[in-house]
Amino acid sequence: MLRLRSQAIACLLLGLLALGLPAQAPPPPADGGIGDLLVAPTRVVFEERKRSAELNLSNIGQSRATFRISLVRMEMDETGGIKELPFDPGTENLRSLFRFSPRQVTLDPRESQTVRIQVRKPAQLPEGEYRLHMTFRAVPPDAPAPQSGAEAPKGIAIKLTPVYGIAIPLIVRHGKTSASVSITAPACDAKRGVLSFRLNRDGNQSVYGDLKATLLPAIGAPEVLAEASGLAVYTPNSGRTVALPIRGGRFVPAGSRIRITYSQPILDGGRLFAETVMTTP
Template identity: 90%
Template sequence: MLHLRSRVISSLFLGLLALGLPAQTPPPPADGGIGDLLVAPTRVVFEERKRSAELNLSNIGQARATFRISLVRMEMDEMGGIKELPFDPGTENLRPLFRFSPRQVTLDPRESQTVRIQVRKPAQLPEGEYRLHMTFRAVPPDAPVPAPQAVAEAPKGIAIKLTPVYGIAIPLIVRHGKTSASISITAPTFDAKGGVLRFRLDRSGNQSVYGDLKATLLPAAGAPEVLAEASGLAVYTPNSGRTVTLPIRSGQPIPPGSRIRIAYSQPVLDGGRLLAETVMTTP
């Protein structure tokens, strides 16, 4: 479930939310009653015979809010960041794959709305995976019309008012024909000073991967101890991998020569199957 709490939409923020990564502490809600939005589920995959899906939008804020819904093209970089790119001749044909309704919703506080999505595959669609992101952007409320006297007394010149736009995005993925992927964890390192693990998730195949990470300390004696966890990390096609920086929980000293197991698994709701693992020894 994605929760929008009056945040300015940006490439970084979209990437964090779309992938399920923890975002920074949000600023206080902006004036104007944009509202809070919950979206569930946070990603939709159409595969095998699945051709339709529903999203549930809920306004948990204190003010009436309007959200405009659209499809955008987004790509992942080597660090896992997501940025919006314009459609080009090679990706413009992805738009007709998805049909959805409504394209704009207005929700009172505590009100919910269903968005219905359908996939229409063309007859000669090549085998593989196709992806767009669906964005939900808050529409700022109309500004009040100034009184005639105020207009007359306004100083001459150019006035610019910047109105922030708030929103989130979720991936819509279509898999057609035979698709598969394999993933491995490579080049693990531990930065004792910074308290972080760094490694790569290397992907191969014609399908994206999505899962949860867990780093566990394996002591010579005693029970294993979880050092860090991260939920909802993806490696999207066509990327061959991404670099991951995983902060360990504060206050947990890691002596030299310690063994750490890093595991990447499907989310529990998807079965929890182990996708990749490695065990490293700290220097």
């Protein structure tokens, strides 16, 4: 479930999108705002015979809000950051894969709306994976009209209106697609309290899963040191670097054994994608 809170957050909460985590901005200003938006599910995958899906949008804010829905092209970098790219002649036809309605919703507080999505594959679509992101951008309320008799401002005035938005991935898999994952170059920075490693992806489809780092003591029960849910590596990227903060700044002594796993989310089956065991220097 993704949550959009009315706050000046630079256009899109892209860093959170890279992890697939709930997008939540800082608390809203005292004068309220355009409302809070919940979106579920947070990603949609069309594979095998699946050709349609529904998203549920809910306004949990205190004011009426309008959101414009559109499709955008996004790319992931080596650290998992997501940025929006313009469509070009080679990617413009991706829009035709998806049809959705409505394209704009206005929700009163505690009101919900369903967005329906359909996928239409052309007859000669090459085998592989195709992806766009669906964005939900808040439409700023109209500026209040000037009061009668008020003196008109002199000179040039510029008003910057922030645009609020979140996005979720829409993925189409056509034909035979698969991916394999490996974890390499694990390291533990005890001073910073961070575990780092590289997550490698091979194949013609994206991967999406949960990370867990577990301390394996010689005596006693294993202890979870760090976790991250909903972490993706999108095609065509071959991988991404990951840094996980250790819980509570827990000190990890030299010679400790740590198991790092990357697994399918439990709701999707929980299959283990990759694991490695490291020993801290």
